[in-house]
Amino acid sequence: MSHTSTLLMAHTAVVCLTVFTVIIQKKDNVNAAIQLTATPYLQTFVSHDTYNGTTYYPEGNYSREWLITGQTLNYTITIEFIVCVLEDAKGNCLFDEIFVYDGTNASAALLKKTCCGHLDTVPFTVQSTYGEMYVLFVTDNTVAREGFRISYILEYTKYNRTCDHK
Ligand SMILES: *[C@@H]1O[C@H](CO)[C@@H](O)[C@H](O)[C@H]1NC(C)=O
Ligand SMILES: *[C@@H]1O[C@H](CO)[C@@H](O)[C@H](O)[C@H]1NC(C)=O
Ligand SMILES: *[C@@H]1O[C@H](CO)[C@@H](O)[C@H](O)[C@H]1NC(C)=O
Ligand SMILES: *[C@@H]1O[C@H](CO)[C@@H](O)[C@H](O)[C@H]1NC(C)=O
Ligand SMILES: *[C@@H]1O[C@H](CO)[C@@H](O)[C@H](O)[C@H]1NC(C)=O
Numbered sequence: 001m002s003h004t005s006t007l008l009m010a011h012t013a014v015v016c017l018t019v020f021t022v023i024i025q026k027k028d029n030v031n032a033a034i035q036l037t038a039t040p041y042l043q044t045f046v047s048h049d050t051y052n053g054t055t056y057y058p059e060g061n062y063s064r065e066w067l068i069t070g071q072t073l074n075y076t077i078t079i080e081f082i083v084c085v086l087e088d089a090k091g092n093c094l095f096d097e098i099f100v101y102d103g104t105n106a107s108a109a110l111l112k113k114t115c116c117g118h119l120d121t122v123p124f125t126v127q128s129t130y131g132e133m134y135v136l137f138v139t140d141n142t143v144a145r146e147g148f149r150i151s152y153i154l155e156y157t158k159y160n161r162t163c164d165h166k
Contacts, residue, residue, distance in 0.1 A: 033067040033134070038077045038154040047137055047147030053083065056144040063138045067104060070131025070154045077128040078155045079135070084116035084148040087139070096139040098148070100126045105134050116148070127155065 036045060045066055048057040068077050079100070086096040093115040100112040111133075112126045126133075131154065 033065040036066055036068045036152060038068050038070045038131070038133075038152050040071075040154050040156065042151050042153050044082070044149055044151045046149050051147050051149065053146060053149075055146070057139065057147040059139075059144040060141050061139060062144070063136070065137070066135040068128075068133040068135065068152050069104075072154075073131035075131055076155045077131060077133045078125055078153055079127075079133065080125045080151045081114075081116065081120070081122045082149045082151055083146070084114075084120075084122050084150075085146040086115045086117070086148070087143045087145055088117060090117065095143065096145070097137075099136040099138075101134040101136070102129050102132075103134060104132050106136060108132075108134060 034045070036043070047064065048055075048062070051057070068079070070077055084098075086098070093113060095115070097113060097115050099106070099110060100114075101108040102111045103109065111128065114120045116122065133152075135150070137148075
């Protein structure tokens with residue numbers, strides 16, 4: 001094998017490896033949010049894996065995100081905060097917060113920013129315009145609490161029904 005072709009092969013290998021790494025990184029970013037599919041049946045998600053109403057979410061800049069997509073995009077998604085106990089900021093949302101966006105990411109319109117507590121007493125609901133909703137939970141570096149349990153469902157009610165009555 002010539003010196004040139006060996007070099008070429010080595011170069012190709014490096015290029016392939018780089019492309020491969022970039023693809024893997026991209027895939028990781030895409031999968032960063034937990035993907036949920038909303039259906040006409042009530043389902044729930046929780047703030048942390050060990051959630052049971054007593055166990056606290058992890059301390060120290062814990063964050064988690066959910067992308068809820070409706071089975072069909074022409075209906076809305078309604079989430080209901082069933083249980084929600086975050087670090088107490090007396091309703092000022094200074095520390096640990098939940099953001100709900102009307103789309104697939106944080107660039108979409110903000111529907112709700114909450115730290116629960118006395119300003120947003122459970123249960124309360126948030127509804128998307130279309131079949132996509134992005135929920136982001138971020139905490140600061142100290143103090144954890146019990147966290148939350150939220151239900152999500154695909155809603156047929158809020159849909160613009162002009163087409164249904166034809
Ligand atoms: C939640 O889990 C913790 C740790 O396993 C346990 O000590 C606690 O009793 C559980 N609470 C409930 C309500 O099940
Ligand atoms: C959390 O973030 C703050 C501010 O960026 C940083 O100072 C702190 O070290 C972080 N703590 C942990 C446990 O990662
Ligand atoms: C919503 O979309 C689904 C799938 O595309 C379709 O079958 C259904 O008829 C649509 N419903 C309305 C009310 O437009
Ligand atoms: C993020 O959201 C914006 C606004 O809804 C949307 O235009 C954009 O396509 C989204 N980006 C991705 C990567 O989903
Ligand atoms: C339903 O759609 C029609 C036509 O686009 C629009 O004029 C009307 O405002 C919509 N109604 C609601 C409740 O969104």
